[in-house]
Amino acid sequence: RLHxxxxxxxxxxxxxxxxxxxxxxxxxxxxxxxxxxxxxxxPGFQINVDGQTLQAPAATLQVVxxxxxxxxxxxxxxxxxxxxxxxxxxxxxxxxxxxxxxxxSINLNGIGNFNSRAxxxxxxxxxxxxxxxxSFQKGRNYKVLTWTAKITxxxxxxxxxxxxxxxxxxxxxxxxxxxxxxxxxGGSLFDDFFEPAQRxxxxxxxxIQVLPLPSAGKPADFDGAVGQFSIEVFTDRQETRLxxxxxxxxxxxxxxxxxxxxxxxxxxxxxxxxxxxxxLTEASGDAKNTSVKRFDYVMTPTRAGTIATPA
Numbered sequence: 596r597l598h599x600x601x602x603x604x605x606x607x608x609x610x611x612x613x614x615x616x617x618x619x620x621x622x623x624x625x626x627x628x629x630x631x632x633x634x635x636x637x638p639g640f641q642i643n644v645d646g647q648t649l650q651a652p653a654a655t656l657q658v659v660x661x662x663x664x665x666x667x668x669x670x671x672x673x674x675x676x677x678x679x680x681x682x683x684x685x686x687x688x689x690x691x692x693x694x695x696x697x698x699x700s701i702n703l704n705g706i707g708n709f710n711s712r713a714x715x716x717x718x719x720x721x722x723x724x725x726x727x728x729x730s731f732q733k734g735r736n737y738k739v740l741t742w743t744a745k746i747t748x749x750x751x752x753x754x755x756x757x758x759x760x761x762x763x764x765x766x767x768x769x770x771x772x773x774x775x776x777x778x779x780x781g782g783s784l785f786d787d788f789f790e791p792a793q794r795x796x797x798x799x800x801x802x803i804q805v806l807p808l809p810s811a812g813k814p815a816d817f818d819g820a821v822g823q824f825s826i827e828v829f830t831d832r833q834e835t836r837l838x839x840x841x842x843x844x845x846x847x848x849x850x851x852x853x854x855x856x857x858x859x860x861x862x863x864x865x866x867x868x869x870x871x872x873x874x875l876t877e878a879s880g881d882a883k884n885t886s887v888k889r890f891d892y893v894m895t896p897t898r899a900g901t902i903a904t905p906a
Contacts, residue, residue: 822851
C-alpha cells in the first residue's frame with residue numbers, strides 16, 4: 596500500500612567563478628506499508644520536466660520477519676489513530692477523534708501542516724484545540740494528544756476520513772534504539788540533548804459505512820435533520836394588550852445535525868399576525884455534542900381575550 600504522498604520543492608543558489616548557478620529540486624515522498632513478508636516490486640513511472648520525459652526505474656523491496664528481540668520501530672513510538680463509529684446514517688452527526696501517540700522517549704518540538712480530507716462529510720475541527728492524557732498500550736507508556744471533530748455524512752456508501760500531520764520531534768538515541776545496538780561505553784544525557792529534531796510526516800484514515808435513512812414512517816415535511824431531540828415552547832409573557840407583540844419561542848435540544856433543522860412552520864390562525872423568526876444555536880454545556888437551537892417568533896394578537904398560540 597502506497598499512501599501519504601507528499602511533494603516538496605527547494606532551491607539553491609551558488610556562485611562559481613563569478614557566475615551564479617541555480618538549482619531547483621522537486622521531491623515526492625510516499626509511505627509504503629507491505630501487507631506480508633515477501634518481495635515486492637514498486638512500479639516505475641515517468642515524469643515530464645521542461646518538456647523532457649524522465650523515467651524513474653522500478654524498485655524492489657524485500658520484507659522480512661521481525662526479530663523477537665528487535666527494538667521498537669519509529670512507527671511504534673509515534674503514530675496517529677482515528678476513532679469514529681463504524682456506521683452512521685446519512686445526515687447523522689457524530690464525533691471523530693484524531694489521536695497522536697507519543698512514547699515517553701519522544702520529545703515533541705512542534706506540530707505543523709495539519710491537513711484533513713473528508714469528501715463525504717461535513718466536518719468541523721479546530722487544529723489548535725486538543726486535549727492531553729496518558730495511555731498504556733502494549734507494554735509502553737504514551738502521551739496522547741486528541742483532537743475532536745463533529746462529522747456529518749453527506750453521501751451513502753463507504754466514506755473515508757483522512758488526516759495528515761507533520762510533527763517535529765527528537766528521538767533520543769534513535770540510531771541505537773532502532774538498530775538494537777548500544778555503545779560499549781554507555782550513554783549520557785548529552786546524547787539525548789544533542790539528538791537533532793526530525794520532521795516526521797504522519798497519516799491516518801478511517802472508513803465509515805454510511806447507510807441510507809429508512810423510508811418507513813418518514814414525515815412528508817422531513818428536511819434531513821437526524822438525531823435525538825426534545826422540543827419546548829414558551830412565550831416571554833403571559834398577557835399583553837391588543838396590537839402589542841409578544842415573543843413566542845420554539846426551543847430544540849439534543850444531539851444531531853442542527854444545521855439541517857429549519858424553523859418550524861406555524862399554523863396560520865386569524866388570532867395572530869406572525870413575522871419571520873430569528874434563530875440562535877448554542878452549546879448547552881451539559882453533555883458532549885449536545886446543542887440547543889431556538890427559533891424566536893414575533894407575534895401580535897388581533898383580538899382581545901384568551902387565545903392559544905399557533906400549533
